[in-house]
């Protein structure tokens with residue numbers, strides 16, 4: 001018999017607005033049928049329950065979910081009807097999620113994408129990322145050690161090795177989903193039909209599993225994963241990904257569109273820069289050449305250099321970038337990515353703490369045409385927000401001091417606890433403290449394969465503003 005979770009008076013409002021979580025302190029009763037009536041009961045972790053509230057003294061239905069008495073999130077609603085969580089259900093939900101991606105222009109069989117984004121796709125606690133590409137070792141051999149000195153292209157890789165294969169990373173971040181992992185994997189198998197096939201499935205852990213009472217583990221569930229990593233293409237540019245040692249599930253898929261916009265901005269700004277000042281015909285080609293300055297990019301918290309490489313590809317010849325990260329391993333991959341993109345002479349890396357490096361760059365009077373700030377989540381919780389705000393303000397302020405007149409600032413925050421309005425306020429206050437005027441060119445969120453579900457604020461976490469400074 002399915003247990004009934006009855007909410008305390010008033011707690012139904014958030015759920016009626018589309019939020020899928022019931023917190024443990026919002027529950028009045030958990031009841032199970034015992035002829036002739038109902039008695040109090042406690043659900044097992046992962047058990048399916050029906051959620052109700054009392055409307056004018058009568059029970060009203062809210063939905064069905066996975067219970068977990070060990071977690072503060074006592075129930076995660078997966079449906080507003082009384083449907084079971086069987087394989088057919090998972091297949092339906094995965095198909096719906098794929099349909100949403102395809103409607104937004106994603107083609108996971110060609111380009112990596114997040115296929116399932118947990119609650120935002122109404123699959124609580126399930127994340128599935130699809131990395132599509134080629135074994136980096138095999139590709140290197142096929143292309144020849146020295147390869148083509150220019151950038152590797154998707155078409156070249158396809159001509160050499162045939163259609164790309166896909167590797168999935170799967171995260172089971174709720175007890176109910178973890179318990180049903182075999183069914184989920186079967187449903188994925190039966191739903192994903194990619195030309196190049198699924199070459200491997202890797203389970204990735206995340207600290208939130210501990211809050212559910214689940215162990216932390218990364219494991220190869222099926223197939224193989226190449227020792228040299230894989231080469232994937234993002235916006236047409238090649239990047240190496242290692243799904244085991246990489247951060248997140250391998251790379252920051254959520255920044256795909258912001259990378260692309262940054263590339264486009266770099267193209268526009270660099271083109272302006274290389275236009276000879278005097279178009280009146282007095283200037284000789286020689287003068288125009290000597291006037292041309294290099295377009296300088298600073299990519300802070302660079303990880304594998306995705307922003308720097310996109311900006312360099314956009315800006316074209318003569319541009320140069322400095323990528324800064326505290327991880328030597330991340331910077332090594334950034335240099336490899338630069339080589340894959342034919343940019344090895346244009347990308348420099350510096351290992352260190354961004355806060356210190358910003359100070360030393362200012363001391364050295366360095367100036368840049370474009371600065372990218374993409375820090376990790378400074379505020380992981382609401383209570384850590386105040387300290388995080390100071391961190392965001394400081395890096396934005398220091399970055400603005402290094403920006404040339406007319407320079408572009410690309411600034412991000414992936415702290416879910418910091419809302420977009422407060423984030424813009426911080427940037428505005430950094431601008432006023434540094435005596436700069438900023439104009440907003442673009443303001444974006446995470447890419448649409450990480451859907452933002454209204455009523456479920458937790459699904460909006462990434463903010464990215466692109467500004468031009470006077």
Ligand code: SAH
Nearest residue numbers: 252301302303306325326327353354374376
């Ligand atoms: N910009 C990247 C993602 C950045 S993730 C992209 O678009 O793909 C955040 C990065 O910041 C990580 O690589 C982490 O190693 C680095 N990091 C965290 N704290 C840092 C600090 N104080 N100084 C320098 N790098 C830091």
